[in-house]
Amino acid sequence: MKNAVGRGGPGARPPLPPLGRPLLWLAAVAWIAAGCTWLSGPLPPWHAPRLAPLLTAPPGLAPPFSSAPSWIPSGAASPPLEHTNPTASQAALPPPILASQTVTQVIGYSHQGLPLEAYRFGDGPRRVALIGGLHGGYEWNTILLAYRVIDYLAAHPEAVPPALTVYVIPAANPDGQMKGVGRLGRFAPEDVVAEASPGRFNGAGVDLNRNWACNWTPVGLWRTTEVSGGTAAMSEPETQALAAFVTQPPMAGVLFWHSAANAVFAGGCNEPFPPAIELAQVYSEASGYPYLPAFTAYVVTGDAADWLADQGIPAIEIELISRERLDWEQNRRGVLALLAYWGTE
Numbered sequence: 209m210k211n212a213v214g215r216g217g218p219g220a221r222p223p224l225p226p227l228g229r230p231l232l233w234l235a236a237v238a239w240i241a242a243g244c245t246w247l248s249g250p251l252p253p254w255h256a257p258r259l260a261p262l263l264t265a266p267p268g269l270a271p272p273f274s275s276a277p278s279w280i281p282s283g284a285a286s287p288p289l290e291h292t293n294p295t296a297s298q299a300a301l302p303p304p305i306l307a308s309q310t311v312t313q314v315i316g317y318s319h320q321g322l323p324l325e326a327y328r329f330g331d332g333p334r335r336v337a338l339i340g341g342l343h344g345g346y347e348w349n350t351i352l353l354a355y356r357v358i359d360y361l362a363a364h365p366e367a368v369p370p371a372l373t374v375y376v377i378p379a380a381n382p383d384g385q386m387k388g389v390g391r392l393g394r395f396a397p398e399d400v401v402a403e404a405s406p407g408r409f410n411g412a413g414v415d416l417n418r419n420w421a422c423n424w425t426p427v428g429l430w431r432t433t434e435v436s437g438g439t440a441a442m443s444e445p446e447t448q449a450l451a452a453f454v455t456q457p458p459m460a461g462v463l464f465w466h467s468a469a470n471a472v473f474a475g476g477c478n479e480p481f482p483p484a485i486e487l488a489q490v491y492s493e494a495s496g497y498p499y500l501p502a503f504t505a506y507v508v509t510g511d512a513a514d515w516l517a518d519q520g521i522p523a524i525e526i527e528l529i530s531r532e533r534l535d536w537e538q539n540r541r542g543v544l545a546l547l548a549y550w551g552t553e
């Protein structure tokens with residue numbers, strides 16, 4: 209019965225003239241020979257010039273994505289992709305290209321000349337930033353967590369309130385990432401080549417969370433180890449790039465991920481900064497990481513979040529539980545709560 213439905217009813221199409229069916233087949237064969245190859249084969253010619261720079265890593269750099277598909281734009285700031293061929297139908301385009309709407313920009317370069325990339329979500333008037341990897345490959349799980357957040361926001365654009373422009377900077381210390389992980393961009397935990405501390409510092413050997421102009425000293429502490437705070441406060445190019453990016457114009461809030469102390473801290477330079485404390489409490493409540501009023505294990509000089517408090521910008525530091533796990537569900541809840549807070553304050 210099923211086959212009869214629609215075939216012989218009153219609305220059925222009249223039979224095609226004798227030549228109709230062969231012509232349809234010829235058209236289909238021609239389309240398969242020409243157009244279909246674009247779906248599985250090389251990109252259609254009108255894409256080649258636009259995509260070539262996006263699919264090629266900058267000279268001397270490893271491809272930035274180890275496992276992601278090659279259509280993800282990389283390297284320098286990428287304009288949103290759009291197809292310009294007026295005759296191509298939407299259906300004939302490879303869908304992954306259209307799905308990649310994430311906008312990236314390079315906000316500066318490291319001591320070794322590697323790019324600091326920011327991924328942008330939303331276009332509201334209030335700017336905020338989520339930053340991973342300030343301590344490079346030594347805290348590589350914070351880099352992977354930031355990429356996880358990037359993927360999440362790309363898949364859930366509704367999570368970004370209309371009032372916000374959210375920047376995610378996954379690797380604020382690309383020199384340290386190269387040292388600890390052996391590549392830029394995305395990587396797998398198996399890629400981590402050095403667990404040792406050198407991956408914590410930038411190419412000049414400076415601890416980038418001892419270089420900021422709050423209680424700066426040339427030699428800082430990391431536990432009981434002395435580390436370089438740089439030749440002067442704000443001496444490092446990574447520090448300068450980040451500082452300029454978050455202060456011009458001033459951001460509404462900044463988050464740094466570190467590992468691993470299982471806590472949330474609020475920035476404040478020698479005195480509590482209530483807006484940062486409020487941020488820390490929002491994140492703590494949603495994520496379950498305890499909020500600690502002060503880091504007491506050792507004296508920290510030249511801290512980024514503390515300097516931001518002096519600029520009137522509330523900043524918090526999230527210390528993951530371990531140096532391997534992403535604590536994804538905790539941070540997903542924390543980020544969503546923070547975005548909602550920033551989006552309505």
Ligand SMILES: [Zn+2]
Pocket residue numbers: 342343347417465466467
């Ligand atoms: Zn750290």
